[in-house]
Amino acid sequence: MLQVTDLQAKYDTLQVLWDVSLNVSDGEFVALIGPNGAGKTSTLRAIAGLVKPMGGEIQFIGEPIGGLPAHQISRLGISFVTEDLDLFERMSVRDNLILGAYNRRRDKGHIKKSLDYILDLFPVFAQREKQLAGTLSGGERKMLAIGRGLMSAPRLILVDEPSLGLAPKLVLAVFEALRELHQRGVTILLVEQNVNSTLHLVDRGYVLEHGRIVLEGNSADLLDNTYLQETYLGTEEIPV
Amino acid sequence: MMAGGLALLFGVMNICNFAHGELYIIGAYLAYFAHVTFGLNPILAILVATLGSFIAGVLVEKVFFSTLRKRSKTDWVMNAFLVTLGISVMFQNGAQLVWGVKYRGITQYWEGNIQITPRMAIAADRAIAFLISIGAIILLWWFMRKTTLGKAIRAVSQNERGAMLVGIDLNRIHTLTFALGSMLAGLGGASLLSLIPAYPFAGVKPNIRSWFVVTVVGLGNVGGSIAGGFIVGLLESLAYYFLGQGWQDVASLVMLMVLLLLKPSGLFGSEVKGVLER
Numbered sequence: 460m461l462q463v464t465d466l467q468a469k470y471d472t473l474q475v476l477w478d479v480s481l482n483v484s485d486g487e488f489v490a491l492i493g494p495n496g497a498g499k500t501s502t503l504r505a506i507a508g509l510v511k512p513m514g515g516e517i518q519f520i521g522e523p524i525g526g527l528p529a530h531q532i533s534r535l536g537i538s539f540v541t542e543d544l545d546l547f548e549r550m551s552v553r554d555n556l557i558l559g560a561y562n563r564r565r566d567k568g569h570i571k572k573s574l575d576y577i578l579d580l581f582p583v584f585a586q587r588e589k590q591l592a593g594t595l596s597g598g599e600r601k602m603l604a605i606g607r608g609l610m611s612a613p614r615l616i617l618v619d620e621p622s623l624g625l626a627p628k629l630v631l632a633v634f635e636a637l638r639e640l641h642q643r644g645v646t647i648l649l650v651e652q653n654v655n656s657t658l659h660l661v662d663r664g665y666v667l668e669h670g671r672i673v674l675e676g677n678s679a680d681l682l683d684n685t686y687l688q689e690t691y692l693g694t695e696e697i698p699v
Numbered sequence: 700m701m702a703g704g705l706a707l708l709f710g711v712m713n714i715c716n717f718a719h720g721e722l723y724i725i726g727a728y729l730a731y732f733a734h735v736t737f738g739l740n741p742i743l744a745i746l747v748a749t750l751g752s753f754i755a756g757v758l759v760e761k762v763f764f765s766t767l768r769k770r771s772k773t774d775w776v777m778n779a780f781l782v783t784l785g786i787s788v789m790f791q792n793g794a795q796l797v798w799g800v801k802y803r804g805i806t807q808y809w810e811g812n813i814q815i816t817p818r819m820a821i822a823a824d825r826a827i828a829f830l831i832s833i834g835a836i837i838l839l840w841w842f843m844r845k846t847t848l849g850k851a852i853r854a855v856s857q858n859e860r861g862a863m864l865v866g867i868d869l870n871r872i873h874t875l876t877f878a879l880g881s882m883l884a885g886l887g888g889a890s891l892l893s894l895i896p897a898y899p900f901a902g903v904k905p906n907i908r909s910w911f912v913v914t915v916v917g918l919g920n921v922g923g924s925i926a927g928g929f930i931v932g933l934l935e936s937l938a939y940y941f942l943g944q945g946w947q948d949v950a951s952l953v954m955l956m957v958l959l960l961l962k963p964s965g966l967f968g969s970e971v972k973g974v975l976e977r
Contacts (some may be wrong), residue, residue: 483857500932505863509860509864528863528868529860529863529864530863530864530866530867530868530869531862533864533865533866534866535847537866538864539864541860541861544861545860545864546852546858546861547854547857547858547861547862548857548858549853549857550850550854550857554850557847557850558847558851558862558865559848559865560848561851561866561867562845562865562866577725606863607865608787610865611865611866628931657777680943
């Protein structure tokens with residue numbers, strides 16, 4: 460579904476991605492992992508159209524999308540839940556969700572169906588549709604951002620570090636929500652630093668270091684990989 | 700109402716529009732020509748002027764700000780402000796060149812007075828202008844709160860990246876916002892034509908006054924600017940009545956100074972996007 464080939468990207472004069480290639484198939488749950496500053500977020504930004512790639516190709520359902528403006532990429536069916544969430548803080552939960560379906564704003568039936576779907580997925584919002592997004596707690600904000608990303612019924616959702624800044628219990632709740640989504644058939648590309656729990660969650664993973672893909676494979680294989688174990692996992696396993 | 704348009708522009712687009720007064724005169728001129736030259740009835744003339752200033756707003760945004768946005772990445776607030784000053788000077792002198800310095804006014808749209816108490820009456824004209832502005836504000840409020848397009852405008856003002864990611868085309872929203880702001884200014888100019896005639900520099904005073912209101916309530920606060928308009932208007936009338944003619948500006952300026960000293964973010968202090976962040 461998504462095919463990234465030899466992607467290069469830079470900020471001003473500083474190149475941050477070299478020959479990044481990855482693909483995500485329909486219905487898959489794929490993770491992009493690696494240390495801080497490896498270029499994970501930049502990869503997602505390039506796919507979503509927030510950063511213009513300077514080389515390589517990005518294909519989505521057979522169409523080249525590299526370099527298109529973000530709102531057009533969103534219209535093609537890619538949602539991006541950023542690290543900062545980018546919620547509309549001074550609007551209600553409901554309005555945030557409704558704007559999530561902006562691409563299909565004329566389809567009232569779709570909006571209603573999506574709202575019901577999100578409220579079913581995240582029951583915390585059921586009684587609080589009128590609350591301002593800025594007054595939600597950290598975990599709720601992440602869920603709202605994911606919910607907003609799902610409102611347009613995207614074909615692919617990109618999620619950037621959902622565990623960032625959350626208490627371990629809430630991280631589990633967010634991961635649980637992602638697992639649930641995957642089971643409902645949503646295709647997900649997840650960026651995470653939390654290597655161990657991420658690999659227990661996803662089908663496949665790519666490891667990004669210094670702007671290059673250094674490893675890729677099924678999550679089971681990656682968990683067994685000696686290099687990955689030594690670098691990221693240490694000896695103790697924390698079960699999820 | 701004018702202040703409302705200004706607040707909208709500032710809140711959403713981060714433009715300190717000093718050419719707002721010129722959009723006000725476009726409305727006034729259009730209403731004059733429609734009403735006097737083409738003999739349209741007042742309602743139609745005001746509608747034509749409103750629509751015309753909306754279109755003028757689209758043109759100004761496309762020609763100046765769209766172009767500027769592509770080129771200027773840093774210092775947007777300052778650059779946009781300078782551009783509005785330039786537009787203002789160009790327009791004032793352009794209007795002088797084309798239409799001359801002649802005052803083009805009308806004595807009244809509608810005849811008659813409305814008796815409020817046996818001893819107090821207001822001209823029907825003023826009453827109708829007032830009703831028009833209230834109506835426009837209610838419509839604007841409804842549009843911004845209840846329609847998807849209005850919500851999209853607010854979304855852009857709150858988080859541009861979030862707005863882009865849900866599929867909102869920023870360029871379209873920027874143009875629409877500027878046109879809406881221009882439309883409000885033009886509507887103001889058109890409905891007050893009988894009080895303030897159209898001439899090239901007629902926009903200066905309303906412009907300063909709406910800046911004043913916007914500063915009092917807090918930059919970028921659309922709802923507050925309505926209340927602010929009343930506050931400033933009442934204060935000036937009181938000063939006029941109790942202190943005498945000429946004192947009304949003193950009173951309002953003193954209030955502004957005191958306010959800026961005590962509460963720099965304005966009476967209803969919404970956080971100022973842009974200026975504080977950059």
